[in-house]
Structure formats: structure tokens, C-alpha cells
Amino acid sequence: MSGAKSVAPENRTVIGLTFGNSNSSIAYTVDDKAEVIANEDGDRQIPTILSYVDGDEYYGQQAKAFLIRNPNNTVAYFRDFLGKDFEHIDPTHNHASAHPKDVDGAVSFTIKDKAEEDAEPSTVSVSEVATRYLRRLVGSASDYLGKKVTSAVITVPTNFSDKQKAALLAAANAADLEVLQLISEPVAAALAYDARPEAQVEDKIVVVAELGGTRSDVAVIASRQGMYTVLATAHDYEFNGVALDKILMDHFAKEFLKRNPSAKDPRENARGLAKLKFEAEATKRALSIGANASFSVESLSDGIDFASTINRLRYETLSRTVFEGINRLVESVIKKAGLDVLDVDEVILSGGTAHTPRIASNFSNIFPQTTRILAPSTNPYAINPSELGARGAALQASLIQDYEADDIDQSTHAAVTTVAHISNAIGVISLNAAGEEIFVPVVPAETAVPAKRTVHVAAPKDGGDVLVKFVEGNTHIKVTKPEPKPKEDKTAKVEDAADSDEESDFSDDEEEEEEKREKVWKIGNTLAEAAIRNVKKGGKVEVTVQVNADLSVILTTREVGAQGGVRGQLNA
Ligand code: ATP
Incomplete structure (x- = not known):
């Protein structure tokens, strides 16, 4: 980190940050307890969005609302572009906001960020967008804490390249923020759990499923007396929160068209699409808590208002492909680590999409009963999945804040990156x-x-x-197949089954007896x-x-x- 901004330990005020493509969060540690803090709008999950209106800069939830009325001057879904050449980015999620442009290979956005009516639009690099956004986050944190925040630990995905990390460090430094350390998202989530007073620090294999808006990242981690070794990771950009929004958008757009056969499809117009998306996300979140949720949009298309409801079962049926994709991702990374589901002691669900009850209950079916599934719907002691990363980052920040910047780099890297480990x-x-x-x-x-x-x-x-x-x-995994049933027995059961429904259920159960794996x-x-x-x-x-x-x-x-x-x- 040579040349990077550094602050003397005695002058630091430190926070933990997550900086996602969809949302960011700030956490602060008081008396060894990390807490996620709200920004001036009262939000703990702060949309990673900036919007410019008449020269004023809006960020977070306020900027998100401008996706409907001011999409061209609103920059969203940009974190993953940091440190990447234009030709290597995936701009899929930027279709409804400012589009990324190629300026000499660098990813940039053209936005009107000045007040004067006749001012030329500015071309702003993604690094500059990140700096402006991080400045706002740090500003909110400083306001909340009543003192200037100087330093942070920031979480990054496990597949963030060195170039991306360097770009993030530079963007933070330009926002006058010292980066004490970048730690990987799954390790931050594991730290947040292990730092609880009631936690027993034990040797365990942990799967962290980080389920966000634009990506799903899963990691298998060996936790050995507080040392974390990342054994395998997998990343997916298809089965995510945005895909679930899209399912609800299509569902309600079709219902709207059925009720209003002569109206225009709201998905064919930018404003209609933005309204659908905004409300679909709110409906999706409500379905994580309740069995039913409403959906209502004023003037969805051709000036027609629309209101409807959906129940959770219907939503889960519509979303099966996404849920199954997430299951496969988890199974694949365990295989990649050379392990079996029976080896996994704990599954941590992290990220906004991890609130979805069905995802957690599917995991309960994949893993044996002895595996702890840490999600709000399966475990009353689970930590809010949206807060895990920031809490872990804040805990790490408070642990290392007394060290000089150079020492932090050397002394803490090994603890959270891959270190030598024994394989047997x-x-x-x-x-x-x-x-x-x-x-x-x-x-x-x-x-x-x-x-x-x-x-x-x-x-x-x-x-x-x-x-x-x-x-x-x-x-190794020992598989015991159930004993095959003697033939005459089976015939007897089939005959019995014809007589009584109850017995038929019973005999079905017996025939489906599963093989035992240990x-x-x-x-x-x-x-x-x-x-x-x-x-x-x-x-x-x-x-x-x-x-x-x-x-x-x-x-x-x-x-x-x-x-x-x-x-x-x-x-x-
Ligand atoms: P990424 O970088 O993958 O885009 P992120 O880490 O920036 O994601 P998160 O806040 O972890 O963002 O996840 C955002 C996603 O979580 C969004 O799709 C949002 O709709 C979804 N989400 C947030 N809360 C809930 C909830 N209660 N139930 C279901 N989904 C939710």
C-alpha cells in the first residue's frame, strides 16, 4: 500500500464499509460490538447510486427514486467496473440509468452534474463516481458519529483482482479516506458471527453464500481457531436479486395487460419499466416477511393505475429457476473444495437476497440436520444478512486501528488470505x-x-x-443403501394399498427410504x-x-x- 493515504493511529476514527453494486453499508464498533449505522435518510442499506438534478448531488435512496424521473443523470451498478477496461465490463444492469462509455478504454459516464442550464454534460470516470459516492458515505458516517471519519476497512468479493483493489484504494484515498485493509466479503461475514460473545471459536467448515442484487458469490472457508482459509469460491451473475425483481415485473405486467387489453405494455417504455422495477423490489422484500404482498403503481401505462397482490407460494413457484440456480452454485463450490455437504458445519447467508425464506429452507434440504443454517427464517439467532459484511469490516477495523499502516499490511494479510495449510x-x-x-x-x-x-x-x-x-x-462418505425388500412382502403391500389410502401412503414412504450417507x-x-x-x-x-x-x-x-x-x- 505504499504511497497510499495513511493516518497516524492516534488520529484515526475508523468504520467498516461494504460497497456493493446495489447497496452499501456503514458500521461502527462500540465496546467490541459492531453496529450498522443509518445515514441521514435513516437507511442502513444505502443504494449505491448517485443522481444529479440542477447541479445538486443526491445519493442513496433519494438517488434511487430518481431512476424513474431522471435516469440519464443517475449512475447505478458501477462498483464492479472499478479497475476494469471498458471491453471487459458487463453493462447489462445499466440499461435503465446512465450508460457506461468507453473513454480511451476507461469506463466513464456522461451526466449533467452542473447547475447552469446551458452547461455541457460532464464525462466522469468510474473512479471519480466511486470517489464521489464514498465521500458521501464517509460524510454520513462522520455526521452520525459527530467526528470526522478518517479510515475504513472495506469488504470486496473474493474474485476482485489486484487491479480492481488498487482502483478502489485510489478512489477511497481521493475521497480522503484511509483504507486500513480490504477484506473478503465471506471472511467479514464469518467474523461478524464469530465475534459474538456467545460464539464458540471452534474448528469448523463454513459455507458463506453472499446473495446480492447483481451477483451471487459462494465461498467455502475453513475456520481454525479464528484463522480463516478460503478453500474454494464460485461466482454467478445470473441467479440474483435483480432476476427475482424481473420475475415479478413480468408477472404483474402480464396481469396488467390482461386487465387492460388495449393498453401499451409498460415494459416497452422506460418510465413504465422503472416504476415496475421499483415496486417489484418492494413487493419482493415484503414477501420475505409476509405470506402475501401487494403491488401498486400509479399511472403504470397510458395513465392507468394498477393494483394487485401475490402470495408467497406463487412467487416461489415463479422463481424456482433462480432458487435452483443458487442451490447448484452452493453444491458446486463444495465439490470444488473437495468436500461433501456432510463436512459443512455452518452455512452463513449474507446479502439482501439472503432474506428470502425459500432460499434458506432449500439449503436446509441440501445439508444434513447437523449443519447450522444461519438465516433469519431458519435460525432465531441469525444476524441480519444485510448487515454481516459491514459488521465484520467494523470489527476488523477496530482490531487493527492501533497499528501503523505499514504494519497492518504485513501482520494481518495472512489471517484473511490463503495461507499454507495441511491437506490431511x-x-x-x-x-x-x-x-x-x-x-x-x-x-x-x-x-x-x-x-x-x-x-x-x-x-x-x-x-x-x-x-x-x-x-x-x-x-470419506459411506453410503448405506436400504435393504431391498423381499418380493412377496411388496406384493402384499400393493394389495393392502388398494384397500386403504392410509396404508398406501405408508408403503410409499417405505419404498422411498433414502440411502444413508455418513x-x-x-x-x-x-x-x-x-x-x-x-x-x-x-x-x-x-x-x-x-x-x-x-x-x-x-x-x-x-x-x-x-x-x-x-x-x-x-x-x-
Ligand atoms: P450486488 O453487489 O450483488 O449487486 P449488494 O451487495 O450491493 O449486491 P445487497 O444489499 O447485498 O447488495 O443485495 C441487494 C439485493 O437484495 C437487491 O436485489 C434487493 O432487492 C435484495 N433484498 C434486500 N432486502 C431484501 C429482502 N428483505 N428480501 C428479499 N430480497 C431483498
Whole structure:
């Protein structure tokens, strides 16, 4: 970050920011608790939009309202264009607002941002748009806090390129904002959950589904004692919040035309389309809370007002393709990480679209019951998905605000980017009650190194000499097919079914009995063996595995409560 704006730690006031294509949020930490703060309009989700009317600049919700009356001087959906050449951007979402233009390869917008009637329109680069927008966000934060905000941690998608990050840093610096750190969106969401006082910091595999307006990003993260390693990511630009708006827009436009056969299609006129979109989004949000929602637009087309309602079931049926697309995205990224749904301990739903109850309930069907699905509709303790990113960013900001800018760069990068990690678990072999050899993990797979873990393993009941075998372990999924039913039995059931409806349901259930899938450990390579003599009756053996940064391993074992022990080192 050399050359970037830096502020002395004692002079900083820090915030956490999310800066999305659709919305942005500001959070601030008080007494180790992060809170999302409202801007002067009272909004916590602030539309990432700027609009110019008679030389006045509007931002957020006020700018969004101008998409209907002043679309050409309103700039929306621009964050992803930062640091990109014109030929590599996707302008799909800009059709109803200022269009991006190619100015010597740089993405720019032509807007009338001056007061004078006869002033020439200005051509403003996307970097300048971002700077103006961030200045407004920081201004709102400073007003709220009553002091000038100097610095921020900002979240970015996991596939933001170095060039995009550099462009974002430059845009923030030009808005007089020091960027303490850019952290990835899924890690910010995981941090927001793990920082709760009641959270148990445990080793776990977390899937973060970041579902926004223009994109859906999913990441698989290994969380190992507060260190996060991103194992795999997937990105989609088709199954998103805007697609859900479009489904409702088409639904109501068709209903309008059915009721008014001679009226013009509201989708064929820019203002009609903008009105449809505005109201469709509001209806969609209402359907996340209630079983029914209304839709009403004044003068939708040919001066005709329109009002209707829709229930959630109908909406969910219409939106099936989008929901299924999101399911597939989640399944694909777990596969990409080389894992199975049974390996996932927690699914965090983040982003505005994550409020949709059906998306969360679909996830409950994909994952086993033991996986925590953290969404408002499935878990009463879930954090508002729209606030996770900003909260995580604010927590990170408060953790690092006392460091000099140069130190932050070096000391915190590893914690939130990919660091060396072990791919197999390391553990020991023990015997279960039935006397079978089982694997007891000491350091789980995907643990970032260096790492040191200790476990206690029961020695054989009668004590004596114990051989501790250090091995690598892998999980695999054991599938047990239900026993095929004897033939005559089946015939009997079919006959019974003909007699009684109830029984027919019952027999159907039985036939559809699902195969059983469970995660089991497979014992891999033996790393070392150590003998401990004369362990007392009912004694325990302590086993410690330390994996160094160069992936060399130190193994130690001793009887709990006894002197001495055995130690060995393996080179990487
Ligand atoms: P992106 O960068 O993908 O465009 P973002 O991160 O800027 O998205 P978010 O606020 O996370 O923006 O998501 C915006 C989307 O969430 C919009 O499509 C919005 O309609 C939708 N949304 C917001 N609240 C709800 C809700 N309660 N129910 C359903 N959808 C919602």
C-alpha cells in the first residue's frame, strides 16, 4: 500500500464499509460490538447510486427514486467496473440509468452534474463516481458519529483482482479516506458471527453464500481457531436479486395487460419499466416477511393505475429457476473444495437476497440436520444478512486501528488470505469399545499452519505398555443403501394399498427410504509410532501435534500426570 493515504493511529476514527453494486453499508464498533449505522435518510442499506438534478448531488435512496424521473443523470451498478477496461465490463444492469462509455478504454459516464442550464454534460470516470459516492458515505458516517471519519476497512468479493483493489484504494484515498485493509466479503461475514460473545471459536467448515442484487458469490472457508482459509469460491451473475425483481415485473405486467387489453405494455417504455422495477423490489422484500404482498403503481401505462397482490407460494413457484440456480452454485463450490455437504458445519447467508425464506429452507434440504443454517427464517439467532459484511469490516477495523499502516499490511494479510495449510488431518489410532481401530483427529485438515493441538486419548482399560501410532486421516462418505425388500412382502403391500389410502401412503414412504450417507474416517499413512511403558490402569495418554510453518511436524506423547514422554520430529 505504499504511497497510499495513511493516518497516524492516534488520529484515526475508523468504520467498516461494504460497497456493493446495489447497496452499501456503514458500521461502527462500540465496546467490541459492531453496529450498522443509518445515514441521514435513516437507511442502513444505502443504494449505491448517485443522481444529479440542477447541479445538486443526491445519493442513496433519494438517488434511487430518481431512476424513474431522471435516469440519464443517475449512475447505478458501477462498483464492479472499478479497475476494469471498458471491453471487459458487463453493462447489462445499466440499461435503465446512465450508460457506461468507453473513454480511451476507461469506463466513464456522461451526466449533467452542473447547475447552469446551458452547461455541457460532464464525462466522469468510474473512479471519480466511486470517489464521489464514498465521500458521501464517509460524510454520513462522520455526521452520525459527530467526528470526522478518517479510515475504513472495506469488504470486496473474493474474485476482485489486484487491479480492481488498487482502483478502489485510489478512489477511497481521493475521497480522503484511509483504507486500513480490504477484506473478503465471506471472511467479514464469518467474523461478524464469530465475534459474538456467545460464539464458540471452534474448528469448523463454513459455507458463506453472499446473495446480492447483481451477483451471487459462494465461498467455502475453513475456520481454525479464528484463522480463516478460503478453500474454494464460485461466482454467478445470473441467479440474483435483480432476476427475482424481473420475475415479478413480468408477472404483474402480464396481469396488467390482461386487465387492460388495449393498453401499451409498460415494459416497452422506460418510465413504465422503472416504476415496475421499483415496486417489484418492494413487493419482493415484503414477501420475505409476509405470506402475501401487494403491488401498486400509479399511472403504470397510458395513465392507468394498477393494483394487485401475490402470495408467497406463487412467487416461489415463479422463481424456482433462480432458487435452483443458487442451490447448484452452493453444491458446486463444495465439490470444488473437495468436500461433501456432510463436512459443512455452518452455512452463513449474507446479502439482501439472503432474506428470502425459500432460499434458506432449500439449503436446509441440501445439508444434513447437523449443519447450522444461519438465516433469519431458519435460525432465531441469525444476524441480519444485510448487515454481516459491514459488521465484520467494523470489527476488523477496530482490531487493527492501533497499528501503523505499514504494519497492518504485513501482520494481518495472512489471517484473511490463503495461507499454507495441511491437506490431511493428523491424528492417532485408538480402539473403540468394540476393540476396532479408529482414527482420532488431533489437527483437522485445512488447518492453517503453524498450528499446535493436544488431545487426551484413553489408554487400554488395563493399562500397561501403549503403542501410539500417529497417522494421517481422510474423511470419506459411506453410503448405506436400504435393504431391498423381499418380493412377496411388496406384493402384499400393493394389495393392502388398494384397500386403504392410509396404508398406501405408508408403503410409499417405505419404498422411498433414502440411502444413508455418513462421514467416516479413513486411516492414511503412518507418520510415526511411539511406545509408552507402564501406563496405569484407566490412564490417559496425552498426544500433541505441532505443524510448523515449513510443514515439518513435531509429535509428542506422554501419560497424563506422569513424567517424561516421547518426542519426534518429521521433516516436511
Ligand atoms: P450486488 O453487489 O450483488 O449487486 P449488494 O451487495 O450491493 O449486491 P445487497 O444489499 O447485498 O447488495 O443485495 C441487494 C439485493 O437484495 C437487491 O436485489 C434487493 O432487492 C435484495 N433484498 C434486500 N432486502 C431484501 C429482502 N428483505 N428480501 C428479499 N430480497 C431483498
